Amino acid sequence: MKTIEETKGKAYVHWKAWHEAYTGIVSQEYLDVLTLEKCEDIAFQWPDNLLVAKNNEQVIGFAGFGKYRNDELENTGEIFAIYILEQYYGKGVGYKLMHEALDHLSTYSKVAVWVLKDNKRAISFYEKCGFKCDGREETIELVSPITEIRMVLSNDN
Incomplete structure (x- = not known):
């Protein structure tokens, strides 16, 4: 993500994808309460380690990645977010973003991703990318409690 237009496009995808997928x-x-304005604020505050997928000049997806958020897992990277617009489901955009993000995380022995337990489509996608549930769950508050599960990919395979 390099330009203001790409940052705004990322924000739109963030907002639209949440409303489509969740x-x-x-x-x-x-x-x-997850407004486009709120997503723009997030996009401008977190511009690093973000990849965007574009169709012509329109941002249609993004992936955020980096070092795992805590020290619970050693030498682990994390996919923090990967979203694409619903109209691009099944067209390989998510896989391209995932593989590019994994390339950036290749120095880590493992890569983790947290996914909502009820998001069967995303879980299936991560499984196709080689991630496996490791049994770790967390409850987060999104107005009401909801459970996330952790999935891990070993880069040693």
């Missing part, structure tokens, strides 16, 4: 999974109250 309706019926997270509370509508949370989705109602």
Whole structure:
């Protein structure tokens, strides 16, 4: 992500993808307060380690990655976010973003991702990318409690 236009495009994808993918999974109250403006604030505050996928000049997806968020797992990278617009599902955009992000994380022995336990589509995607559930769960508050599961990919394979 290099330009203001790409940052704004990332924010739009963040906002739109949450509303497309998480309706019926997270509370509508949370989705109602997740505005495009809020997503733009996030995008401008977190510009590093972000890849964007574009169709012509339109941002259609993004992936965020970096060092795992705590010391619980040694030598582990993390996919913090990967979202694409629903109209691009099944077209390989997510896989391209994932593989590019994994290339950036190749110095780590493992890569982790947290996914909402009820997001079967995302879990299936991560499994196809080689991630496996490791049994770790966390409950987070998105207006109401919701469970995330951790999936891990070993770079030693």
